[in-house]
Amino acid sequence: MTDRAGTAGRVVVVGAGHAGGTFAALLCQAGFSGEVVVFGDELDPPYHRPPLSKEFLSGPLEKWLREPAFYAEQGVALRLGERVVQIDRAAATVTSENGRTWSYDHLVLATGAASRWLDVPGADLDGVGMLRSLVDARVLRDRVRAAGSVAVVGGGYIGLEVAAAVRGNGTPATVIEREDRILARVASAELSAILARFHSERGTAVMTDSVVRRFDGEAGRLRAVVVTGPDGDERHVPCDVAVVGVGAVPRDKLARSARLTCDNGIVVDDGARTDDPRILAIGDVTSRPVRGVTGRMRLESIPSAVEQARQAVATVLGGPAVEPEVPWFWSDQFDLKLKIAGVLRGTFATVVRGDPGAGRFALFHHREGVLVAVETANAPADFMAGRRLLTAGRPVDPGRLADQRIGLRDLVTV
Ligand SMILES: Cc1cc2nc3c(=O)[nH]c(=O)nc-3n(C[C@H](O)[C@H](O)[C@H](O)COP(=O)(O)OP(=O)(O)OC[C@H]3O[C@@H](n4cnc5c(N)ncnc54)[C@H](O)[C@@H]3O)c2cc1C
Structure with a gap:
């Protein structure tokens, strides 16, 4: 329990993503009458990320978490395009990049995760990109619509969803996976095998045991991904678009600079509390207790972000603890x-x-x-x-x- 549970005061949220946006909305709906300030370094209001890898060629990309007018109606100050750069725990303030300082009674860190980059030669070629934000998805949609063929580096859920969407568009797609099976980190071997067959039958080339060495280009434009295959041979995968989907890392720099305990994410308990009683953390940036698991884990899913947003509301308002959920998520492929x-x-x-x-x-x-x-x-x-x-x-x-x-x-x- 924090030392200032209650329905008034100022709550500052850093990160206007799924967790931060949900938290702000639930807090207001629960009757919080104080001030809520949400900082987001993206320009878009809180939105759903799942459609970005699934329907990005066929449906609208902008699926808002709440109608943009909702926040003002609820009295939430949404400060978009404004990154928080510092936390002063002793003074209980945050400073944003424009130099302005804001005090808080409760601070909620919801800074999410960032796509892991592949540090190989040619990664800066035009045509090589990642997929995390709405801006990334807009770029990817335009590139894929004009592409002759697409390579997806990383056979995780997001990579497979992108490959399925690309094939659905009739464009040749290759999935390049370093491990000996797709989804090696997150799925059973049985599911990996079923999905590998499913994708192959729909025309996707699935390469496992294949390590990306470099991206080759011409006049600054991507032309091929160069990989070492299982036999040690160098292979060229011709493509004009490559999507790098090799996992994500927690955006916990702000928390680490403020000396909050971090261990592959900000360490929290089942009330979203960090080791500072005034600071909570929620969503992809946290290392959290998970029902049925000994120790802590970092989950990257909407249900986890929503569950922790509810935990944080209960902690701020001093309400009853939230019953822990069995973790779950979904993925759509074809x-x-x-x-x-x-x-x-x-x-x-x-x-x-x-x-x-x-x-x-x-x-x-x-x-x-x-x-x-x-x-x-x-x-x-x-x-x-x-x-x-x-x-x-x-x-x-x-x-x-x-x-x-x-x-x-x-x-x-x-
Ligand atoms: C393409 C894609 C598809 C996905 N599909 C699924 C799916 O099918 N099912 C599922 O369960 N999950 C899915 N996920 C995961 C899900 O979207 C995340 O778990 C969820 O968005 C986490 O919410 P979050 O608020 O913790 O992080 P985010 O939604 O990433 O939001 C964090 C926000 O904080 C901002 N920020 C960071 N630092 C600062 C700062 N210093 N100052 C201000 N703002 C800052 C970031 O820019 C970002 O906008 C998908 C994710 C992606 C990228």
């Missing part, structure tokens, strides 16, 4: 709607339900009958049942789980 819950670590056994070949399936991963994660595609009911089993934490009989004649509903209620 017509596959993937939903994943839980965390895959260590060893586990897997039960498959449904038909991966038909694009409708659920992978239940368990340790001696206790579910640790569920990965589903186009199977919303199985996902819901899986989440309920994960939340309950009770063991199920793997034989019954594998028996598709037994409805999951029966397993959940047993």
Whole structure:
């Protein structure tokens, strides 16, 4: 509990992204009558990032979290295009890049994450880019529409979504992955294999065990990605657009400069509290406790950002603690709607339900009958049942789980 819980005073939020925008909105809706100031270094009001990698060629990019007028109506001062450059913890102030200083009763750090850059020769060529912001997505959309072929460096969820959108547009796409399978860090080997096949069948060239050495160009324009393949041979992947999607790093520099404890992100508890009682942190920038996991993790997902925004509101207002959620997220690739819950670590056994070949399936991963994660595609009911089993934490009989004649509903209620 902070030392100044209450409904008045000034709350300063650094970062006008999903976590910061949600926090400000929920705080006002919960009856906070003090002042809320939100700084964002982007020019756009808080928006949804998921469509940027999914519908960026077909749908509108600007999907606002709340109508832009909402913030002024709620009395939230949205200071866009203004980066916070310093925190003075002793004085309880922040300073923005225009030199102005603001005092706070509570400070909420919601600075998110930044795409990891690939430091190889040619990365500055025209045509090589990343995808994190609306500005990046606008550039990428124009480039892909004009492209002859696209290379995606990194077979993570965002990279695969971009590749699916590119193929959906009829443009040749190659995914280049350093590990021996796509999604190596975040998905089960079973899901990786299913998705690799799914993408290959739709015309995407999926290269694993392939390390990018450099980008080759002509007159400043990208012409090829040069990789070392599994056999050690150098290969050229011709393309005029390359999207680098090799993970993200927490934007915790401000917090580290203020000597808040950081360890792959700002360390917080399940009330979004840092080790300074007046400072909270939420979203992708945090290293947080996760239900079902020993220690802390950094999650990069909308449900996690929203959960922590709710935690921070409860902490600021002195309300009851928020019940921890089983972590989950989603991804859309072609017509596959993937939903994943839980965390895959260590060893586990897997039960498959449904038909991966038909694009409708659920992978239940368990340790001696206790579910640790569920990965589903186009199977919303199985996902819901899986989440309920994960939340309950009770063991199920793997034989019954594998028996598709037994409805999951029966397993959940047993
Ligand atoms: C392309 C893409 C697709 C995604 N798809 C999915 C998906 O399908 N499902 C899912 O669950 N999640 C998805 N995510 C992840 C999800 O968008 C993030 O988890 C979420 O946006 C995190 O919210 P956040 O507020 O912590 O960070 P962000 O939304 O990144 O917001 C942080 C904001 O803080 C600003 N900022 C940083 N430092 C300062 C400073 N010093 N001063 C002022 N402002 C600052 C940043 O510019 C940024 O605007 C996707 C992410 C991307 C990039």
